[in-house]
Amino acid sequence: MNLAANFSMLASRRSLFGLSVCDCGWSSALAFLNDLACLPLGQTVVSFLNANNANLMIADGEYRQALSRHLVLPDGIGVDLASRVFHGAPxxxxxxxxxxxxxLLTYMTHSMRIGLVGARREVLERAAANLRAHAPWHEVVAISDGFFDKENSQEVVSEIERQGLDILIVGMGTPLQEKWVDAHIRPKHARLVLTVGAYFDFAAGVVPRAPSLVRRLRLEWAYRLLLEPRRLGRRYLIGIPLFLCNLLRYRFGRVSDMTVPLERPAMVPLPPLTDFDDGAAEIQAPKAAAGSGR
Known part of the structure; x- marks a missing residue:
């Protein structure tokens, strides 16, 4: 993508519950983040907004502020519903x-040094091994599990800096991971940071993905609820009605959804890059790593 195309994509955003969410397809998102990861300076933090995260953001001002400084991507049927309600289209x-x-790792053809932080140590090591098998041209390093003292993070942060990373992937659960990254991770640690929730459990093969038909029907949340009812029961059985209430409150109440955060996502201006045809053929799904997911 060239400079104009990059900022055109960024300008195409939709406000959901007062947060700007990127309005782009697979091709644009992958090409854009690939370009950002190749920049010699600056940093972009990528987070995802789904129905559960929206509920948390509405109740947690610190989390909302962190997200307002991130590049936020849409995740799931809940935010699609919200987009239909507020903007008339998914x-x-x-x-x-x-x-x-x-x-993204498949799309990136240049070798990247990638660090992982989160999950249990054995899960993190398996996730790293599976990601190496999935995209062997990248270096993938398991840096730290997610159970260190968050009030005393200097040892982990120093190790992240020592590793000389291009990309940092953090999976410690929402909203902890976003707040932690916002407080501790700077451009010297990694140019691209992804906050990914329970992704390492999927990447390690500890938690299976839903069958492809279930995913196509947008019912993976129900599949996950069946697998882990005790852990996810509150998120879905209480969280879904709460999300719908929040949606109605923002749509018909006095809360305006058109409020756009004052701070733009944490990134630097892009130099001119090669043109990218967003109308090109759809990106093919990557070969399944041994349990990719979130």
């Missing part, structure tokens, strides 16, 4: 982290 693509991370 998002062009469901850019959920479950599929987006392996697709």
């Amino acid at each position: 998002f062009p693509a469901n850019l959920n982290g479950t599929d987006f991370v392996p697709a």
Whole structure:
């Protein structure tokens, strides 16, 4: 993409619950983030907005502020519904982290040094091994599990800096991971940062993905609820009605959805790059890493 195309894509955003969410398809998103990761300076933090995260953001001002400084991608049927209500159409693509991370690593042809932080140590090591098998031209390093003292993060942050990363992937659960990245991770640590929730559990093969038909029907949330009812019951059985209430409150109440955060996503201006035809053939799904997901 050239400079104008990059900022054109950024300008095409939709406000959901007062947060700007990128309005782009797979091709544009992958090409754009690939370009950002190749820049010699600056940093972009990528987060994902789904129905559960929207509920948390509405109740947590610190989390909202962190997201306002990130590049936010749409994740799931809930935000598609919100987009229909507020803007009359769904998002062009469901850019959920479950599929987006392996697709991005496949798309990136230049070798990247990638660090992982989060999950249990054994899960993180398996996720790193599977990502190396999925995209062997990248270097993937398991840096730290997610169970360190978040009030005393200097050792982990110093190790991240020592590794000389291009990309940092953090999976410690929402909203902790976004707040932690916002507080501790700077451009010297990585040019591109992805906050990915439970992705490492999927990448390690600890938690299976839903069958493809279930995913096409946009019912992976129900499949996950069946697999982990105790952990996810509150998120879905209480969270879905709460999300619908929030949606109605913003749509018909006194809360305006058109409020756009004052701070733009944390990134630097792009130099001219080669043109990218967003109308090109759709990006093919990557070869399934042993359990890719979020």
